[in-house]
Amino acid sequence: MELVAHRREYYRLLATAILQSLGVQPGQVKFVIESTKVYTKDFMVDLQRLCALMTQQDARDTCDEIASTTMLSPMLCCVHQTLSEEYLAMDIQFGGEDQDGLFAHARKFLPLLGYRQRLHVMNTMVAGLDGLKMSSSKPADTKIEFLDDPDTVRRKVQHASCPPRQLAENGVMGLLEDVLLPISELRLERGRGQTGLNVDEGRGVTQRPFITEDAPEDAVFSVSAGEAKWLHFASYEELKRAYVGGRIDPQPLKDAVADAFNQLLAPIRQIYQESKEWQDVDRAAYPDE
Numbered sequence: 001m002e003l004v005a006h007r008r009e010y011y012r013l014l015a016t017a018i019l020q021s022l023g024v025q026p027g028q029v030k031f032v033i034e035s036t037k038v039y040t041k042d043f044m045v046d047l048q049r050l051c052a053l054m055t056q057q058d059a060r061d062t063c064d065e066i067a068s069t070t071m072l073s074p075m076l077c078c079v080h081q082t083l084s085e086e087y088l089a090m091d092i093q094f095g096g097e098d099q100d101g102l103f104a105h106a107r108k109f110l111p112l113l114g115y116r117q118r119l120h121v122m123n124t125m126v127a128g129l130d131g132l133k134m135s136s137s138k139p140a141d142t143k144i145e146f147l148d149d150p151d152t153v154r155r156k157v158q159h160a161s162c163p164p165r166q167l168a169e170n171g172v173m174g175l176l177e178d179v180l181l182p183i184s185e186l187r188l189e190r191g192r193g194q195t196g197l198n199v200d201e202g203r204g205v206t207q208r209p210f211i212t213e214d215a216p217e218d219a220v221f222s223v224s225a226g227e228a229k230w231l232h233f234a235s236y237e238e239l240k241r242a243y244v245g246g247r248i249d250p251q252p253l254k255d256a257v258a259d260a261f262n263q264l265l266a267p268i269r270q271i272y273q274e275s276k277e278w279q280d281v282d283r284a285a286y287p288d289e
Contacts, residue, residue, distance in 0.1 A: 006285035013278045014146060021267035037087045038080065046113060050079050053112055062101035082106040085118045092119045126178045129160035131169030147272055150262045157258040162250040172257055173243065180260050181236045184209040184220040210260040224252040
């Protein structure tokens, strides 16, 4: 349990740094430790009530990892996550598409306990550098990690799957679609003063889209075309058409993606390097790495 506590703290510090690098101030986010809620009398009563309503199959249906487990503890994950919507007073829960089964579980069972259904928002699961499904169990070279140094990022991107004119199993194009272009579009909007309901969004950070200095004002990504020339794109759809049409070769695209990721990760690396607390927690959380 001590190791779990260290890892929880590691991810709190990492998540804070990520949000801060995106322009979200630390004071705007509150982290709640689950153990402050789950050992209360009311939570334990609801846990028992929910277990009495469920079958084993209800738990197995929530995700592939639980479908074949022989252990009891993984089957309780859906119970805790469903009840957390009520005990954390959630209105909306955000997660990846792989959480769909867990969200369906909550929508089904919370009303049976007398609680209201919550809204669920899901993001696309980002593919690995090999163009296939990303997983924490896959080798480190199939994914870019938040604290990877610049040379490691370049090496990983250079070895990433990027077949010419093809989108299938193309890890580089997948990262552009799901990570880099959305962030670049967000930066463009902020530069225009489009911040939504949170007027403090992006305050304290100066970030441009992943483009060259001479790019058009609506561009969100730039790729070298050789001989000091650049191709500029205003959307992923434009970039995709150019790649499939053969206007962009894999190598300059990889170079642009590596540069963009290093620009994106630089503030997170800096926060880590300046935080002795985070470094100490890192060593305690992952002593063998």
